[in-house]
Amino acid sequence: xxxxxxxxxxxxGTAIGAFLVLFGIVIAQRVAYYIGVAAKGxxxxxxxxxxxxxxxxxxxxxxxxxxxxxxxxLTLTRWHRDSEMVVWFSSGMGLAGWIRPxxxxxxxxxxxxxVLSLFVTPWATNKGSEFRDQLKSRDELASISPGVFKESRxxxxxxxxxxxxxxGNVVKNIFVQSVQHQRLGVxxxxxxxxxxxxxxxxxxxxxxxxxxxxxxNTAEFSTTEFERYSxxxxxxxxxxxxxxxxxxxxxxxxxxxxxxxxxxxxxxxxIPISAFLLVLLAIPLSFVDNRSGRSANMMLALLIxxxxxxxxxxxxxxxxxxxxxxxxxxxxVHVFFLLLTIWMFYRRLLQRxxxxxxxxxxxxxx
Numbered sequence: 001x002x003x004x005x006x007x008x009x010x011x012x013g014t015a016i017g018a019f020l021v022l023f024g025i026v027i028a029q030r031v032a033y034y035i036g037v038a039a040k041g042x043x044x045x046x047x048x049x050x051x052x053x054x055x056x057x058x059x060x061x062x063x064x065x066x067x068x069x070x071x072x073x074l075t076l077t078r079w080h081r082d083s084e085m086v087v088w089f090s091s092g093m094g095l096a097g098w099i100r101p102x103x104x105x106x107x108x109x110x111x112x113x114x115v116l117s118l119f120v121t122p123w124a125t126n127k128g129s130e131f132r133d134q135l136k137s138r139d140e141l142a143s144i145s146p147g148v149f150k151e152s153r154x155x156x157x158x159x160x161x162x163x164x165x166x167x168g169n170v171v172k173n174i175f176v177q178s179v180q181h182q183r184l185g186v187x188x189x190x191x192x193x194x195x196x197x198x199x200x201x202x203x204x205x206x207x208x209x210x211x212x213x214x215x216x217n218t219a220e221f222s223t224t225e226f227e228r229y230s231x232x233x234x235x236x237x238x239x240x241x242x243x244x245x246x247x248x249x250x251x252x253x254x255x256x257x258x259x260x261x262x263x264x265x266x267x268x269x270x271i272p273i274s275a276f277l278l279v280l281l282a283i284p285l286s287f288v289d290n291r292s293g294r295s296a297n298m299m300l301a302l303l304i305x306x307x308x309x310x311x312x313x314x315x316x317x318x319x320x321x322x323x324x325x326x327x328x329x330x331x332x333v334h335v336f337f338l339l340l341t342i343w344m345f346y347r348r349l350l351q352r353x354x355x356x357x358x359x360x361x362x363x364x365x366x
Contacts, residue, residue: 004101007075011105015071022063023056030055047135054128061117065275066305068109072102072279073301076286096345098283106279114272118250121268126247156180174206176231186212187229194233202233262326263319270312270330277337278305284344308337 030052037043043051076098150159162173176187189209196202206229214221245253245264253265285301311333318324 004104007079007098007101008105010075010078011071011102014075015067015105015109018070018074019063019067022067026059026063027052027056030059043135047131050131051128054124054131057116057124058121058128061113061121061271064109064113064116065271065278068106068275069278069282069301069305072106072282073286073298076283077297080287096349099280102279102283106276110272110276110279113275117268117271122247122249126243129243129247174204174209176204176206178231182215183213184216187231189229195230203230204233205230257326259322259326260320262329263316266319266326266329267312267316270316270334273334274308274312274337277334277341278308281337281341281344284341284348287348304337304340308333311336 031048034043034048034051038045038048146161146163148160151157156179158175158177160175161171163171170191170193172191174187174189174192178185178187187206187209189206191208192204192206194202195205207227209226209229211224211226211229212221213224245260248261248264250265250268253261281304282301285297285304287297312330315324315330315333319326319329
């Protein structure tokens with residue numbers, strides 16, 4: 001009982017540390033990606049946090065799955081390395097005795113992974129898609145960031161705003177360059193604001209500025225000073241796209257049977273199933289052979305994790321293309337790794353290496 005309590009405490013502590021590291025890696029990668037997109041002017045800076053939140057909800061099931069796999073693997077590996085397993089085995093308990101305490105730790109997390117995969121991730125994908133459509137429907141003025149040159153979608157205007165006031169209603173030091181009828185126009189103003197006409201048209205109203213207009217590559221230019229100058233902001237029309245398969249509710253996938261829906265539904269079920277099998281697989285994988293080095297089992301475990309997920313992705317693609325029967329689905333991959341888990345337990349219980357030395361067998365010599 002003392003060993004199980006100590007194991008549970010260490011598993012929880014290791015899982016928290018592994019989750020924070022993995023979460024930090026993923027969020028740093030996504031932040032760098034969105035900042036790069038925003039720097040190109042394709043994304044407003046005020047939309048980064050929202051898109052990042054939806055993105056992290058989609059990655060959360062995979063992060064949790066890898067977290068519990070690493071937690072079990074690292075904890076039991078340390079127990080093997082520090083000879084704490086010797087005390088366990090000396091008390092008459094075998095390797096299979098670890099299954100129950102490990103599942104006590106992993107089962108609640110697997111249940112959370114299932115809820116996230118089946119319900120939360122599709123919701124986040126759908127909301128993220130809707131938010132992107134809203135960003136596309138925003139006019140060119142709404143996506144301007146202070147201190148950044150912004151080109152219009154038609155490439156006929158360039159906007160620059162130095163700063164906003166505290167309420168964000170008044171912009172200061174405005175620069176607008178436009179090309180109309182093969183004539184170049186440049187407008188600079190000390191400040192301006194946005195206004196909406198009675199018919200719903202949006203205008204950028206600039207105050208106390210100058211307008212320069214002329215023909216490029218010639219000396220034909222004119223200068224006009226103004227107290228008030230308005231530029232109409234063209235609205236953006238975005239064609240609404242139907243939600244993708246990844247954004248559909250799981251119940252809707254269950255009702256509407258087609259290859260893409262079947263593949264998506266089985267993928268969502270595969271995430272908690274694979275997490276459960278990987279946790280069991282981590283028990284025999286945690287054995288440390290001092291002759292092969294302390295990191296050999298860790299490298300093998302990560303290789304198995306990568307192969308498992310890649311096989312699921314490949315078979316899911318076959319399902320989407322209609323090359324596999326949906327009844328078969330992703331189950332052959334799960335069955336293969338279940339048999340691999342049983343094989344590894346069998347080899348460890350017999351205190352034999354995971355891979356038999358085939359060259360030592362008599363039938364192999366003959």
